[in-house]
Amino acid sequence: MQKTFFISTAIDYPSGIFHLGHAYEKIVTDTIARWKRLEGYKVYFSTGTDCHGLKIQRAAEKAGKEPNVFVEEISDLFRDLCKVLNISYDDFIMTTEKRHVKVVNEILKKIHEKGDIYEGEYEGNYCVDCETFYTEKDLVNGKCPTHKKETERVKEKSYFFKMSKYQKKLVEDLKNNPNSLWPEKKRNEILNRLKEPLKDLTITREKVTWGIPLPFDKNLTVAVWVDALIDYLSTLDYPNEKFKKFWPATHVIGSDIVWHHEVIWKTLLLSLGIPLPNVIVHGFINLKGEKLSKARGITVDPIKLAEKYSTDALRYFLLREIPFGQDGNFSEAALKLRLNNELANELGNLVNRSLVMIEKKAGGKIPASKTDASLQKKLDLKKIEKKMNDLELHHALAEIFSFVSACNQFINEKEPWKQKGKDLEQTLYSLADSIRIISILLQPFIPETSKKINKQLGVKSGLLKDCKFDLLKERTKVKKGEILFKKVE
Numbered sequence: 001m002q003k004t005f006f007i008s009t010a011i012d013y014p015s016g017i018f019h020l021g022h023a024y025e026k027i028v029t030d031t032i033a034r035w036k037r038l039e040g041y042k043v044y045f046s047t048g049t050d051c052h053g054l055k056i057q058r059a060a061e062k063a064g065k066e067p068n069v070f071v072e073e074i075s076d077l078f079r080d081l082c083k084v085l086n087i088s089y090d091d092f093i094m095t096t097e098k099r100h101v102k103v104v105n106e107i108l109k110k111i112h113e114k115g116d117i118y119e120g121e122y123e124g125n126y127c128v129d130c131e132t133f134y135t136e137k138d139l140v141n142g143k144c145p146t147h148k149k150e151t152e153r154v155k156e157k158s159y160f161f162k163m164s165k166y167q168k169k170l171v172e173d174l175k176n177n178p179n180s181l182w183p184e185k186k187r188n189e190i191l192n193r194l195k196e197p198l199k200d201l202t203i204t205r206e207k208v209t210w211g212i213p214l215p216f217d218k219n220l221t222v223a224v225w226v227d228a229l230i231d232y233l234s235t236l237d238y239p240n241e242k243f244k245k246f247w248p249a250t251h252v253i254g255s256d257i258v259w260h261h262e263v264i265w266k267t268l269l270l271s272l273g274i275p276l277p278n279v280i281v282h283g284f285i286n287l288k289g290e291k292l293s294k295a296r297g298i299t300v301d302p303i304k305l306a307e308k309y310s311t312d313a314l315r316y317f318l319l320r321e322i323p324f325g326q327d328g329n330f331s332e333a334a335l336k337l338r339l340n341n342e343l344a345n346e347l348g349n350l351v352n353r354s355l356v357m358i359e360k361k362a363g364g365k366i367p368a369s370k371t372d373a374s375l376q377k378k379l380d381l382k383k384i385e386k387k388m389n390d391l392e393l394h395h396a397l398a399e400i401f402s403f404v405s406a407c408n409q410f411i412n413e414k415e416p417w418k419q420k421g422k423d424l425e426q427t428l429y430s431l432a433d434s435i436r437i438i439s440i441l442l443q444p445f446i447p448e449t450s451k452k453i454n455k456q457l458g459v460k461s462g463l464l465k466d467c468k469f470d471l472l473k474e475r476t477k478v479k480k481g482e483i484l485f486k487k488v489e
């Protein structure tokens with residue numbers, strides 16, 4: 001039976017337009033999903049939008065629209081973003097969908113029947129932008145620690161989830177399972193915070209109408225975070241076949257929502273008796289040293305960048321430049337540099353020169369030969385696989401490109417324009433066969449380019465198991481296409 005893998009991004013708040021940070025999360029998740037497919041997994045990749053809550057309700061009011069219309073429109077923009085970025089998702093789920101509401105109802109009933117939900121009164125400080133309650137201790141100078149904005153004082157009837165009951169189990173999982181939360185720094189941060197006793201969690205809002213009614217007290221709505229997290233189960237049609245096939249999950253999230261995923265989500269799952277997911281935390285993108293933020297007007301439009309430099313140049317830049325798991329910087333100057341040097345000069349040039357020579361010197365057909373043994377040694381596939389397993393995406397990509405450079409070096413050394421006969425045939429075969437393998441390895445990172453290379457080379461896209469030398473069939477007809485990357489000034 002085929003191995004399965006379920007991966008998700010966090011779902012985005014459709015309260016306004018996206019920025020490069022949203023694009024980044026989708027691109028890294030897409031890269032991991034595609035890599036797993038290369039490894040032969042049956043992958044299920046989900047993304048979507050988090051449509052309920054006070055923040056959306058107010059944004060819709062401000063736009064003069066019904067909230068359901070408002071979230072549909074903005075969700076369409078997020079779908080467009082995925083299309084432009086070539087995101088290979090299997091599901092785009094909105095939390096307003098019936099299938100999601102059904103699962104939220106089912107799950108809250110289960111937890112309630114188990115005795116893990118009780119009625120009470122809540123008093124606390126609410127940040128609408130986070131849709132999160134804070135204790136006095138959490139606030140910084142009386143303001144939300146993330147948004148640096150005044151919070152709203154809330155006192156209302158509430159239902160609570162017995163989060164404290166699962167603290168011990170959660171800590172055990174974090175300690176015993178190194179993949180539970182990555183990178184390790186984040187795991188230690190959460191473990192540290194879990195030294196303090198966990199409080200029970202309010203899971204409802206009394207006065208927020210734009211939400212899912214609580215199944216056992218319809219006067220209240222389900223708190224937006226609880227509602228949103230359950231999307232990871234509704235996308236899999238919990239508890240049915242798809243869920244059984246693909247769970248547990250790997251969630252890719254930003255570092256501002258680690259607590260929600262690691263503590264709130266996992267304790268809910270512990271109450272339900274569902275195996276816990278792995279959480280992968282990516283860093284933020286900074287612009288001139290400042291965190292991108294819609295709210296604060298520090299923003300870069302990923303669609304404009306993709307249009308200007310190509311989607312693959314943008315994907316490549318983000319994946320190569322930012323050490324995965326850490327914060328990184330964005331600048332157009334750095335993007336141009338990588339585009340010109342690595343994509344155009346190294347990769348584009350390699351493919352172009354090789355195909356030109358095969359057309360000119362071998363009549364456009366792959367000659368019968370074997371790949372040069374010394375060139376074969378320059379590809380360290382084990383290292384690339386290890387880097388991907390260790391989630392060092394940027395290092396994996398660097399290693400693939402070190403083989404691209406080795407191939408260019410190989411041309412310079414062999415000087416095929418001076419070669420003849422068997423020697424020439426071997427050089428040409430070696431190059432074409434290497435490019436075939438490079439194209440497979442690059443597919444998760446820059447899929448459109450990989451597709452173009454395959455087309456020029458006259459081959460179908462392969463899997464990781466096809467990254468062996470000498471698999472390219474002789475007499476395969478190549479056809480040089482337009483150059484892969486144009487340099488920019």
Ligand SMILES: [Zn+2]
Pocket residue numbers: 127128129130131144145146147148
């Ligand atoms: Zn906030």
